Amino acid sequence: xxxxxxxxxxxGEDAGGELLGVAGAAVSRIGAAGLVALASEHxxxxxxTEEALWSFERVLESVMEAHAVLxxxxxxxxxxxxxxxxxxxxxxxxxxxxxERVRGAVELSVRGIWSEAPEPAETRHAATGATSGxxxxxARLAPQRRAHELAERVHAQLDDRARASTHRILTHASVxxxxxFLVDRGTEAEFARAVDSLAAELxxxxxxxxxxxxxxxxxxxxxxx
Amino acid sequence: MxxxxxxxxxxxxxxxxxxxxxxxxxxxxxxxxxxxxTLAAADVDLVRLDLRLIVAAIDKAIGS
Numbered sequence: 001x002x003x004x005x006x007x008x009x010x011x012g013e014d015a016g017g018e019l020l021g022v023a024g025a026a027v028s029r030i031g032a033a034g035l036v037a038l039a040s041e042h043x044x045x046x047x048x049t050e051e052a053l054w055s056f057e058r059v060l061e062s063v064m065e066a067h068a069v070l071x072x073x074x075x076x077x078x079x080x081x082x083x084x085x086x087x088x089x090x091x092x093x094x095x096x097x098x099x100e101r102v103r104g105a106v107e108l109s110v111r112g113i114w115s116e117a118p119e120p121a122e123t124r125h126a127a128t129g130a131t132s133g134x135x136x137x138x139a140r141l142a143p144q145r146r147a148h149e150l151a152e153r154v155h156a157q158l159d160d161r162a163r164a165s166t167h168r169i170l171t172h173a174s175v176x177x178x179x180x181f182l183v184d185r186g187t188e189a190e191f192a193r194a195v196d197s198l199a200a201e202l203x204x205x206x207x208x209x210x211x212x213x214x215x216x217x218x219x220x221x222x223x224x225x
Numbered sequence: 226m227x228x229x230x231x232x233x234x235x236x237x238x239x240x241x242x243x244x245x246x247x248x249x250x251x252x253x254x255x256x257x258x259x260x261x262x263t264l265a266a267a268d269v270d271l272v273r274l275d276l277r278l279i280v281a282a283i284d285k286a287i288g289s
Contacts, residue, residue, distance in 0.1 A: 071255040
């Protein structure tokens with residue numbers, strides 16, 4: 001038997017009632033050092049399937065409705081409750097400030113998707129006309145530069161509405177921007193509207209906003225947001 | 226919550242994006258805890274393969 005970890009929350013925040021996790025396994029709460037880890041017991045290593053990932057996600061979504069939670073990267077299996085408690089004690093100093101950072105906040109994702117194939121390479125063009133030449137160059141910018149421009153634009157417009165933000169560029173050829181924003185719970189709709197108005201200004205790029213997610217992108221290393 | 230997407234392509238596109246968001250977050254985000262057993266690299270590669278198929282589906286939707 002081993003324990004699959006979902007997330008870490010603060011003791012006393014006995015979130016939700018019975019939670020069912022990956023493969024229908026009951027989620028238990030293991031407390032130590034003023035923290036609580038959410039975990040489910042598995043006789044065999046859980047399979048990595050889309051359904052398993054959504055089950056995992058649903059557990060965290062139920063908890064985050066009312067409580068600060070640090071999502072754990074999928075797939076961490078510890079031997080038993082003693083091991084989980086030792087981990088909580090060992091990393092308490094790291095987890096407590098992170099919990100405060102995400103308390104009352106949710107993560108929203110903003111993906112930029114090109115609705116036209118990007119130019120494979122930068123095409124040089126001797127611009128003659130002032131404005132039309134600028135437009136032409138803009139359309140021909142290399143994907144990297146276009147993606148960075150999009151990132152700057154998105155952050156300039158949306159960062160004021162977020163506690164923190166982070167992004168990655170061109171994770172896939174048609175996805176120039178994968179950004180994440182940590183926003184106050186309750187402001188999601190307002191944020192989505194801001195994404196809408198920004199999207200209306202962009203030509204050739206769609207913006208898709210999803211969430212609210214647990215703060216997966218804001219609980220890792222110092223590179224996060 | 227999807228924006229500036231018109232017509233029937235909204236739903237599948239948004240769903241696909243949500244799935245990419247899910248995979249990215251659960252497998253590359255979150256607190257990293259060194260378990261006794263963590264998922265084998267092969268498992269993660271399998272999901273990355275699925276991810277490529279999803280992205281290909283998005284590309285196709287865009288092209289059509």
